[in-house]
Amino acid sequence: xxxxxxxxxxxxxxxxxxxxxxxxxxxxxxxxxxxxxxxxxxxxxxxxxxxxxxxxxxxxxxxxxxxxxxxxxxxxxxxxxxxxxxxxxxxxxxxxxxxxxxxxxxxxxxxxxxxxxxxxxxxxxxxxxxxxxxxxxxxxxxxxxxxxxxxxxxxxxxxxxxxxxxxxxxxxxxxxxxxxxxxxxxxxxxxxxxxxxxxxxxxxxxxxxxxxxxxxxxxxxxxxxxxxxxxxxxxxxxxxxxxxxxxxxxxxxxxxxxxxxxxxxxxxxxxxxxxxxxxxxxxxxxxxxx
Amino acid sequence: xxxxxxxxxxxxxxxxxxxxxxxxxxxxxxxxxxxxxxxxxxxxxxxxxxxxxxxxxxxxxxxxxxxxxxxxxxxxxxxxxxxxxxxxxxxxxxxxxxxxxxxxxxxxxxxxxxxxxxxxxxxxxxxxxxxxxxxxxxxxxxxxxxxxxxxxxxxxxxxxxxxxxxxxxxxxxxxxxxxxxxxxxxxxxxxxxxxxxxxxxxxxxxxxxxxxxxxxxxxxxxxxxxxxxxxxxxxxx
Numbered sequence: 001x002x003x004x005x006x007x008x009x010x011x012x013x014x015x016x017x018x019x020x021x022x023x024x025x026x027x028x029x030x031x032x033x034x035x036x037x038x039x040x041x042x043x044x045x046x047x048x049x050x051x052x053x054x055x056x057x058x059x060x061x062x063x064x065x066x067x068x069x070x071x072x073x074x075x076x077x078x079x080x081x082x083x084x085x086x087x088x089x090x091x092x093x094x095x096x097x098x099x100x101x102x103x104x105x106x107x108x109x110x111x112x113x114x115x116x117x118x119x120x121x122x123x124x125x126x127x128x129x130x131x132x133x134x135x136x137x138x139x140x141x142x143x144x145x146x147x148x149x150x151x152x153x154x155x156x157x158x159x160x161x162x163x164x165x166x167x168x169x170x171x172x173x174x175x176x177x178x179x180x181x182x183x184x185x186x187x188x189x190x191x192x193x194x195x196x197x198x199x200x201x202x203x204x205x206x207x208x209x210x211x212x213x214x215x216x217x218x219x220x221x222x223x224x225x226x227x228x229x230x231x232x233x234x235x236x237x238x239x240x241x242x243x244x245x246x247x248x249x250x251x252x253x254x255x256x257x258x259x260x261x262x263x264x265x266x267x268x269x270x271x272x273x274x275x276x277x278x279x280x281x282x283x284x285x286x287x288x289x290x
Numbered sequence: 291x292x293x294x295x296x297x298x299x300x301x302x303x304x305x306x307x308x309x310x311x312x313x314x315x316x317x318x319x320x321x322x323x324x325x326x327x328x329x330x331x332x333x334x335x336x337x338x339x340x341x342x343x344x345x346x347x348x349x350x351x352x353x354x355x356x357x358x359x360x361x362x363x364x365x366x367x368x369x370x371x372x373x374x375x376x377x378x379x380x381x382x383x384x385x386x387x388x389x390x391x392x393x394x395x396x397x398x399x400x401x402x403x404x405x406x407x408x409x410x411x412x413x414x415x416x417x418x419x420x421x422x423x424x425x426x427x428x429x430x431x432x433x434x435x436x437x438x439x440x441x442x443x444x445x446x447x448x449x450x451x452x453x454x455x456x457x458x459x460x461x462x463x464x465x466x467x468x469x470x471x472x473x474x475x476x477x478x479x480x481x482x483x484x485x486x487x488x489x490x491x492x493x494x495x496x497x498x499x500x501x502x503x504x505x506x507x508x509x510x511x512x513x514x515x516x517x518x519x520x521x522x523x524x525x526x527x
Contacts, residue, residue: 175378180366
């Protein structure tokens with residue numbers, strides 16, 4: 001029983017990370033109808049920057065927030081310099097740009113930081129909280145951090161006029177321009193936020209999966225599964241999807257298929273959702289006349 | 291009366307297709323001007339040209355300031371509110387959020403909240419539907435919402451594209467009454483595009499007639515109402 005509960009808690013902890021990354025995917029999908037394949041690599045690169053800062057002696061939480069800010073700026077820059085020129089291009093061109101971006105960032109990270117695996121510190125104590133054996137301190141801390149992140153994002157989008165403008169720009173660019181919203185910048189801001197969210201996910205998952213240029217490939221796959229499960233156009237669905245995928249992955253890994261085959265769970269989920277319910281559990285069903 | 295909007299030698303085109311040819315229009319401050327014409331005459335395009343949503347050549351002056359080289363979102367900042375054809379509702383947002391977006395470029399929270407209340411007195415039905423998703427509103431309600439959203443800018447110039455489109459006559463009359471009241475009380479200059487010429491000429495004090503992208507007639511609303519050719523072609527006599 002004890003291990004079972006621990007597996008679930010660990011699942012929620014990694015699930016929160018998948019949820020954050022899935023949310024970043026959904027945010028960009030909602031405003032541009034593109035899946036950002038480079039989302040995971042941006043998160044990985046940001047985590048390396050955090051590692052650099054921590055190596056240089058910057059206290060963890062200062063490094064944490066600096067990294068989010070740098071990732072935000074990187075996201076805005078990528079949108080302005082790389083994505084905007086192909087904004088109106090056919091979807092396949094955009095996909096190729098995303099894949100190119102993914103490979104470029106991955107290689108750059110390898111070039112700057114090397115391909116050897118590094119350990120990444122957790123800001124939380126190594127002994128379990130309250131002497132509990134159900135959950136580790138990092139798991140509990142990671143759950144709290146992602147929860148705080150999700151609540152902050154919710155409040156931002158729901159209650160600030162900038163958040164409202166971003167939602168408006170994603171939905172109806174033409175009407176948004178007619179009320180004075182600078183739609184292009186809202187897209188860039190969305191990329192910045194998505195990169196910032198990814199950075200948090202990267203820093204929370206790095207102590208578990210260790211730091212290397214390919215650390216996010218598995219995580220991104222689970223995030224895809226989470227986003228699809230919840231509905232690719234539903235932010236709330238992405239969060240719930242992330243939690244479900246995290247728990248499912250852990251339980252199946254521990255009791256059914258073993259850790260070696262865990263990643264197949266994500267693939268299986270993606271295929272099952274696409275076959276049975278392509279709009280996901282919370283997504284809108286879109287019918288179009290052809 | 292001074293001229294608020296001055297359009298000189300305006301040409302507009304969608305890609306290779308030219309839609310407006312050497313248009314000259316003057317809109318007087320504080321009045322209601324209507325732009326009449328059949329389908330495809332270029333009425334909507336004229337409004338879109340003012341908001342720079344089509345590529346144009348020629349000069350457009352708003353209160354003496356040249357706006358034809360500005361981006362759409364900057365023209366809004368000069369006080370031009372545009373209710374587009376199809377109403378441009380943010381369907382997934384609530385009614386109140388739609389209204390608040392109208393005042394996006396304004397800064398004073400107190401004034402915005404006061405104007406929001408004012409819109410709810412103009413359009414009590416919007417107040418009832420305040421927290422409802424705007425896409426679930428009826429056509430008439432969405433048209434009211436579109437006009438109220440535009441007014442939330444406190445515009446100098448209100449561009450209205452076919453507010454009567456697809457609505458029941460009773461609702462149309464209600465909306466036109468409210469527009470007339472708003473023009474009187476807030477001194478908002480209105481440029482109204484309408485297919486329903488009888489209705490538009492009743493409301494407006496000045497009118498222009500477009501045919502195939504060219505201006506063919508202009509005058510006071512009364513003059514056009516009494517013109518035999520207009521009566522035959524547009525008023526159904």
